[in-house]
Each structure stands twice: as C-alpha cells, then as structure tokens.
Amino acid sequence: MESALVSIIMPVFNGERYLAQAIESVINQTYPHWELVVVDDGSTDNTAPIVKTYSDSRIRYTHQENRGQTAALNRGLELARGDYITTLDADDWLPATSLSERVNLLQQHPEFGVVYGDGFYCSEAGEPVLQFSKHMPTGVSGDVYGVIIVSPFYGTGATVLVRRQILNDHQIRYDESIVWCQDWDFYIRLAEKTAFGFVESATIYYRLHEAGMTLTMPKGRRLESLIRLRYKVLASARFNSVSTAQKSAFFYDFLLKDLQDRLQDQINIIESNEFRALPDNEQARLLRLVAIDYLLQNKHNDQVRQWLQKAWGHAPLDPKTSVVAMLSALSLNLARLVTKLWQSRRQPDVSLSPFELALASK
16 A cells, blocks of 8 residues: 555634645655645635645645534545545644655554654744653553553644544544544544554644644633543543553542542542542542642532541551541641641642643743
C-alpha cells in the first residue's frame, strides 16, 4: 500500500488568520497521496475564499451550519475516502515529513491500528516553546489503554494517524455530546480495540493563542465534557483490566480535580463497584484525600467524618489515616489544624498544564 491515501480532516470556524499556513503545510508534505477535507462549520469570515484560492484537486471543501467542532469532525469522517485518517486544526501546521513518517510506521507494523508522533507547542507567532515529550509520557506503544485513560499522551489529535478499517470495524465516531476533549474520548475508544505505535519525530506544530478553543471555551463546558468522558471510561469493560496504579491515578483525577465540590457525584463514584474493587489501602488513601479537601474548606463536615472513618476501616494501621480519623471524631478543628501542619511541611505541588508551561515560556 505504498500509495495508500491519507485523509486529513480540517474542521474550521472563522479560521482565516492562520488557515493558509495550515493548508500550505499539507501541500508541502513529502508524502503526496493525501486529501484535505476542509469542513467549514458556519464561518462568517474569509475562510471559504481562502480555501478556494487553492486549485489543488486534493483539497475538498464543504460548508455546514454551525454545529460545533465535534460535528464537523464527524462530517469529515463521512466524506473521507482515505485508507488512513488524521486531523489538523486550521491554526496549526505540519512538518514536511509528518505524513510520511506515520504512514511508514503503519505500513511496517500491521499490528498497529493507530500511530502518533511527537510535536511542539508554539507561540502565537509560531515559535516552538515546549516539546510534547518534555512533559508527557514518551514512547507509549502497544496496548496503551491503561495509560491513555489517565493521560492524553499523544498531545493533540493531529499527531495521530488511524487505519480507517479500525474505525469502520468498530463503528467509532466522535461523541457529539462531548464538546471539549472529544479527541481524547475518541482515542480512548480506539485504544480499547487496537494497539498504538509511536513516531519519535515531530509531527505537528500546535499554536497557542488567545482565540484557541482550549483557552476560550468556558471552564464549565470543558468540565462537563471531561466528566462525561470519565463516566464513559468507568462504564467500559476494559476498565477492570488495567493496573491498580492506573485505576488509582484515574480515580485521583476524577475525585479530586474534576469532581471537586460536586459532592453527590463524588459519593456516587466512591460507592461504585469499580471504586470498591480497589485494594483497601488505595480506597483508604483516596477517601482520606477527598475528605481532607473538604476538611480544609470547612465544608460537608458530616461527610468528612464518615469518609475518614471509612478510610480508617480500610487501613487501620496507616498512620496518617488513623491520626486524622481519630482527631476528626474528637474535633474537626483539631484535625484541620494538624492537617494544615502536615501540608506546610510538604513541597507544594507546582505542576502546570502544558498550556500554562508553554505560555510561561513565551
């Protein structure tokens, strides 16, 4: 399949500012067998005229009413004719060998249904400021399901190239109820079904700018999408097969980050069969951490006591759990004081998101 066709799906909404650079990066690929499917999601700027200035027959343009990026991606999948599928946002661009590197790996390794590569976060002016592999797990390959439910290690969807046959065999499409992190959900479902391969070279330049969706979408909408993604992972038959460490990392992020201050959701997760299948020491640790989060805020005190007593029952010999549970039974104020003292002696968590890291490097 040396001449296998690659379909590049480009959803775009009012993308005139950087669109030409994105399109020209596709035209300049060393791998010539591609089609660019531009799905204009109701743009009101010069998106359409810019696309139509290119006479290359490999570029196809379609317009739809504004329905959001996820719907535009699914429209692109409907129109795509390629053996392999990838995506490209209208504000990013590809290195010249991006397609050839990934196509070569897929052709050399039939066991991989998906391959992805490295990349760079770039400033608004297009200067590389942070390499994906400097802050994410690198070289993850094979059965990646246990890793991908915790970390979107591929960086962005444009690094990923997928065999169309895998999508067709398993009827995998983008979930239009997820308006942010839809690519993460998409690749998690692919990881349930197939192995991933890794290309060490850079395959994308990802532009960070104030008009980008990651930085402009309201936090509430992003969070709702992320929570939906997490619930889908819990409902997957694959979840029970991952390691205890991966499950614990998943529940840590879900309970302490995504569901922070959403008490009933936290209670539901803690009472779920999946959480209760964790070893006693891990249940105790997570219960203690969620309880301490509310303890320090002086919120939901009855629930704090209940969770700490439950944690103590799971790990009666764990010193931290025992101390904070006993103190909370006597005095929440005393338990809060001791917890603050413990935390003052720890190194603060100064970990930043890749977007914060990259923007800080500008």
